Amino acid sequence: AENALTRRYLDRLPQRDWFAQRLASLIDYERRGVPVKRGGVYLFEYNSGRLEQDQLRLSRDPRELGEVIIDPNALAADGSISVPLWSLSPDGRWLAWAQSVGGSDWDSWRIRDLTSGEDLPEVIEGTKFTSVAWLPDASGFFYSQYPFVEGRWDDTRQVRVRWHRLGSDPAEDPVIFEVTDHPTRNPYATVTEDGQFLVYSLFDGYETSGVYYQRLDGATPVGPVQRLLDAWDARYEFVGNDGERFIVQTTRDAPRGRVIAIDLAKPDPADWQKLVPEAAEAIESVALLGGRLYVQSIRDAHALVRLFALDGRPLGELPLPGIGSVGNFSGRADDPEVLFGYTDFTTPWTIYRHHATSGDIELLFRPETGLDPDAFRSRQVFYTSRDGTRVPMTVITPVDREAGQPGPLVLYGYGGFNVSLLPSYSTARAAWLQAGGGYAVANLRGGGEYGEAWHQAGTKLNKQNVFDDFIAAAEWLQGNGYASREQLAIWGGSNGGLLVAAVANQRPELFAAVVPAVGVLDMLRYHTASANARQWSSDYGLAENEAEFRALYAYSPYHNLKPGECYPPTLVMADANDDRVAPWHSYKYAAALQYAQGCKHPVLIRIETNTGHGAGASTSKIINEYADQWAFVAEHTGLELP
Template sequence: MHSRKGIWFMRKSTITLLALLAAACATAPSTKPSQRIPPPPQTEVRPRAETLHEVDITDPYAWLENQTAPEVRDWIAKQNAYTDQLLGTRPEIKQFVPRLTALMSTDQFDFPTYRNGRYFYKRRAAGQDLYSIYVRDSVNGPDQLLIDPAPMSTSHTISVDIADVSNDGSLLAYSVRQGGADEFEVRFFDVKQKKTIGQPLPEARYQSVNFLTLDKAGLFFTRMTRDGMRLFYRDVAGGGETMLFGDKLTADKILFSSLSPDGRYLLIHIFHGSAPKKTEIYVEDLSDADPVATVVNDLDARSVAFLAGKKLVIQTNWNAPNERIMITDIEHPQRTNWRELVPENKNAAIQGTTVAGGRVYVRYLENVQPRITGYDLDGHEQDTIRFDTYGNLEDMQGSFEEPVAFLRFSSIHVPPTVYQYDVAKGERTMFAQQNAPVNANDFVVEQVFYPSKDGTRVPMFMLYKKGLQKNGTNPTYLGGYGGFLQSQLPTFSPRAVVFAEKGGIYAVANLRGGGEYGEAWHRAGMLDKKQNTFDDFAAAAEYLIRERYTSSEHLAVAGGSNGGLLVAAFATQHPDLASAVICRFPLIDMLRYHKYLVGSFWVPEYGNPDNEADFKWIYPYSPYQHVTKGTKYPAMLFISGDSDTRVAPLHARKMTAMMQAANASDNPIMLRYHVSSGHSGGEPLHEQVHNQAEELAFLWWRLK
């Protein structure tokens, strides 16, 4: 790359290159026995040159972007064969499969949807590959199977999910998804007659589906079109669609809707990207012909509204970085009529809000420990739900008019339990529990805090077996995410349990960019502050080494999606700090990420490299442009697949080729490319077990 303008980029590029070369030269020699690793397949160089803001950029592997080209399919096949050669026959795979199977092949339940005394939920019975949809007529009633996806595909790569249930519990809308794609078809089912009805909605990217069952069964839904998301109405029976809202929305906006139980009010949200700085909210009274009423559209703030009888409850970060709760009459929803219901808590960040049983339930994180507090519509505190164990207490699920709600708790070593919560009594009873064979008393879950590069105090959770010695030789798995306001809590993980049972340490760092400490924490790791996220992650690795939990030789890092960007940046900025990297479904070429699939949704988080100001902070960390030939990189396992229709698989393909060509170490650079996997899953249970066993085998091979 060459800059024609000033010295800023010349200086920055030179510093980055020298730092990487210095890191490569300073890499300590491995004490492991030398292993003969066959060279990877050769990838042809076909340079594509472009100039961004007077900076010349050459992409040697741009031709790998064309996913359907025969030459790219041939390249993928060769890469999978290479990974099979190195990893597919590792003896560790067979060691991990039985234990993972025991932990994962158990009876598992998702959150129920409660409608008119009935409980609709997904369940994967022990030994089954896929989740099916069931109903109970009472909380302890028998499970009645409604939709079984197993016969839909011999490969068991078609999955189903609940899209909506009519308020009287008579109709089910469910999604049918091919592989791990974000797109799905919506079908309809008569619960009483146990048969499919109506005309399905065709396969597309839907953001919301809402039943309307007054005079006849119909539905509102938001769907991505060529020009952007739009709100439609259609009868369940079929016929023409009516576009109701969003005709001027561009493709970078996210549109979704919800409907009041009486079918009168339609609540509409517009997000200006994922984890946006700005949202718009409107409400439509379907009983009159008046235009939609504006709740808010003039604030650079993120707000989400919930229907609560004749009120709107609004969670917002407007003048409240840790967020607060506002309330207003639904017939007069304008911001001038809002009043504060629950003020901002300076010590605890709001993570989510639910209206259930006539109350407002707010989920907080305080020092990354969750609790849920209930308030009446006058803002008086009514009840609080918390658990003593470090873990993940998820948002309540319920509706304002129904007397019960549902919550789920797990810890990294404690399988999840779904509870029914009686709002009036303040009592919770078990609805379903995953009985995975793990003894929580065998483990320690520890929360630590460590200083980042700039002195910021960053939390991290660790799981390991009791009696572990801090001797610097423990195999250690370090994960993180650090983006889009997503908080990383210690949620049950069979992978973590197996890794710890074998004597390893499983760590998750709570990086800036997430939501652990509210919007200020988020903004400290986005846009021009994104490097803070990478610095926090590197500091976590350095802490684990400094405190003798592990050493560079025994440390691995792993992440997916935005976390894939994280570990790719880690590998290019600190190639000597870990021995192995797992990079799943990653964003990597940050100069072009916004051009593919739904990448425009993420511009508020990363910035737009087509803008010169944004380019100046994106370019210095974009991993694809900072792979340096002759550097000794750690062992790398990239994972992606055709069915990822959210993060384009081209990122993993190009980065694999780039690192294979540049790597000067004996460590393997591999790509595991799945045909059916994607951001939305797509793998039947037996494949999930195998793939996790393969990842663990890779780590054990490189860390022990």
């Protein structure tokens, strides 16, 4: 009934067809992912434009298309089957690939022989979010799996690391490691490139982590598990090894991050070698490739990549084509060929190759879209939040909109889990911009733009800072002539759905429209849905703790609606198949908001029925979702289509 009501409302909007056609045109361009090279071959994701799901293609030259290896479109014509994860064996012969149905986070893994094109008979079930760790001889891999309890895979429990030998029955895969002395820590495996070590990265939220290891004799772990980093006092991320030295990225004694080397014979912190010291810029990620460290950092919400030798000597910066973001660095520690991608607000994912030894950079693939980057003006500003904190924000407007001329504008934010919002291309955003709208991205506390202190300032008892930052962004945009109250919409997804719903509750008079998508909206029960949801407590806290309960209850969107208040026009976006943020969050919130609404502004919920939290959505569903969203926003911000 709710979907029928929402459809009647959205389908009558004159802007809906325009956005659907524009999105379909803009998304119809050739797209490629960063290739992964193994055994002299390159594997990458590919979409010719309007395919419902990306294919996997194999080539001997990263500039060439090669041949289709996996085509999810042949598995389901409606795009309901996706391949969210895959891993090429070190010799380039085998492909482990995960299949997801209906956007679910649950995966089933298969192994394809790339010489014959056939899958082996075994199928590995019961996994979420796990990669696979191949042995160098490609005889098998390690992976993390939830336990099978009472006839189902139970994701309220911890994963266990198992070993799978190619051609064997997964039901017989032995458990190699599990955490038995703590109720919420989850282990995930990595095999070092030299095959000498099996490394366990322990995940338990977004503040702290651990690293254990065992030596390997072929596929057999030797000796007891060594708890190398087990203090749980900071984040530790294993980067790679240089013989008996482990290279680790950490926030210990360095909230903006640093890189250390740990001699396994002398693991005491007093003996750690400092490779990359903490700098003014926060470290986002580190990769050991081509005998060098590629250190990706963030400078005022855009990417910076610095290179270091394995003894810590600085080797300069990696030249980037613009002010944007980079990612998916791919290669091996012993191969000078390094592949990576670049994007910014008007440049789609573009693929480059860096020769680590010579320093040469080669453009491998640049997509062509229907977006004219010169038609828009991008400006980074800094505004002051309620407590005096300086917060960055990027504002994109049509170039023909004069300074001080307000117009319809969408403000977007996230503010959580150490996630940094760096410049990136979005077809959905491009459609809104081409329609004449403006767009702003606020880099709120809770993210990782300025390191762990910035993250911590937006978590648990400090979560209100995130909402204050977003409210201050809206006030700055209105006060500086970018949009009036009647022209400013806000939207966000997941944790960003929480953000916009909480802010709409606190300051409903500021906004013309609100779109909370797949949001976390009942903050007293969010952690009960799964073990994964409980690990969000590192950012949110738990209702079982009194101080954290009071903080959660003070802003929980579901619990802070006031009957009779006039709330802005609101379109709640949900998915019945979402097994990450349970859809009951959106159902409860939408029902409570409809009950509380004290004026004639519409409160609608759009419930998708065959996608999940967002990953793996088909091209058609992306087009339809954003056509609905932008039509709703355009209707309530007064956007006049070109």
